[in-house]
Amino acid sequence: MQRAAPQEFTRVLSSMCTEPHPVAREAAERFLATNPGDPATYQQIADLERRAVETLGEITRLDAPHGYIASGGTESNIQAVRAARNLARRDDPNVVAPESIHFSFQKAAEVLGVELRIAPVGDDYRANLDAIAEHTDEDTVLVAGVAGSTEYGRVDPIPDLADVAHDHDALMHVDAAWGGFALPFTDYAWDFADAPVDTMAIDPHKLGQAAVPAGGLLAREKRVVDALAVDTPYLESTSQATLTGTRSGAGVASAEAAMRELWPGGYRTQFEVSMSDAAWLADQLADRGFEVVEPTLPLVAVDVPESLFSALRERGWRISRTATGELRVVCMPHVTREQLSAFVADVDALR
Numbered sequence: 001m002q003r004a005a006p007q008e009f010t011r012v013l014s015s016m017c018t019e020p021h022p023v024a025r026e027a028a029e030r031f032l033a034t035n036p037g038d039p040a041t042y043q044q045i046a047d048l049e050r051r052a053v054e055t056l057g058e059i060t061r062l063d064a065p066h067g068y069i070a071s072g073g074t075e076s077n078i079q080a081v082r083a084a085r086n087l088a089r090r091d092d093p094n095v096v097a098p099e100s101i102h103f104s105f106q107k108a109a110e111v112l113g114v115e116l117r118i119a120p121v122g123d124d125y126r127a128n129l130d131a132i133a134e135h136t137d138e139d140t141v142l143v144a145g146v147a148g149s150t151e152y153g154r155v156d157p158i159p160d161l162a163d164v165a166h167d168h169d170a171l172m173h174v175d176a177a178w179g180g181f182a183l184p185f186t187d188y189a190w191d192f193a194d195a196p197v198d199t200m201a202i203d204p205h206k207l208g209q210a211a212v213p214a215g216g217l218l219a220r221e222k223r224v225v226d227a228l229a230v231d232t233p234y235l236e237s238t239s240q241a242t243l244t245g246t247r248s249g250a251g252v253a254s255a256e257a258a259m260r261e262l263w264p265g266g267y268r269t270q271f272e273v274s275m276s277d278a279a280w281l282a283d284q285l286a287d288r289g290f291e292v293v294e295p296t297l298p299l300v301a302v303d304v305p306e307s308l309f310s311a312l313r314e315r316g317w318r319i320s321r322t323a324t325g326e327l328r329v330v331c332m333p334h335v336t337r338e339q340l341s342a343f344v345a346d347v348d349a350l351r
């Protein structure tokens with residue numbers, strides 16, 4: 001029986017998820033009953049996972065990548081903190097990150113008993129190097145930066161942050177959970193090949209157009225993933241590095257299928273369309289006198305009165321706000337120019 005998709009995407013403007021590509025949807029369904037958490041038993045999905053990690057390595061220019069398909073950015077970030085903590089063995093470990101970092105780092109810090117030191121960002125919403133350096137000391141096990149921040153889509157000065165991390169013998173983690181599938185097509189010319197990054201989060205279930213759950217954790221060195229492994233005596237596979245035990249083969253298969261279909265041409269085309277839509281929306285809103293944070297990735301933040309925000313929500317627009325109150329529009333693949341025009345028309349009708 002064919003059923004309609006439960007989520008109507010036509011008015012969803014602030015989500016970082018999107019409709020999975022048809023090949024990703026199909027692959028997810030085929031592998032629903034498999035568990036990549038037991039790769040010796042479910043070998044086909046284990047092969048697909050290796051291929052998915054290889055492709056994530058291509059996208060981020062990391063030869064021989066280590067890592068796995070996680071449940072999402074939260075798991076990857078927690079695991080990056082965990083690996084750094086386990087390797088460094090400091091008595092009183094801390095993680096240093098800009099205030100633009102995703103709230104999953106707070107969860108990581110709580111769960112792992114690590115101090116999270118939050119450094120203020122600059123006027124450009126990006127990590128401020130001096131502030132990061134000031135917060136870093138001999139007990140720092142990880143410096144984290146974000147490439148595609150949740151609120152403004154900003155990219156931190158990653159190579160410089162990596163230098164600060166390594167000067168303190170800490171690891172460098174990049175949270176590209178959202179931005180990772182856009183960065184190869186931008187001017188932010190860094191990746192594993194030209195910045196000494198140790199770990200990265202990059203989520204197929206966001207801009208990668210895979211079905212949920214499909215996150216990506218990548219590590220340059222095997223020892224980092226090994227630092228996460230625990231023994232699994234009664235399984236055919238004898239150790240496990242993931243945070244979750246049983247995992248969804250659906251997420252893994254759909255990530256592999258989406259990337260096989262879309263990397264690189266499909267992602268490039270989508271990025272160009274979304275970026276030009278974001279620029280168009282920013283212009284439209286600025287023309288109407290609203291204060292707009294210019295998009296550097298396909299995400300527009302705009303200051304609108306509370307009353308207008310509420311009225312738009314009442315019209316059915318699924319929108320959210322930054323901590324300081326700007327409305328966010330994330331130009332995900334399901335967001336079209338037509339939809340944005342309808343949104344702008346509603347802004348005109350309601351303001």
Ligand code: 0PR
Pocket residue numbers: 014015016017071072073074075077102104146148149150175176177178203215
């Ligand atoms: N890192 C960054 C930069 C993120 O933006 C997010 C999620 C994460 C990590 C965590 O990823 P997972 O949620 O996959 O664990 N950013 C969005 C947010 O928290 C997630 C989201 C997605 C929110 C879809 C709403 C929604 O409809 O706002």
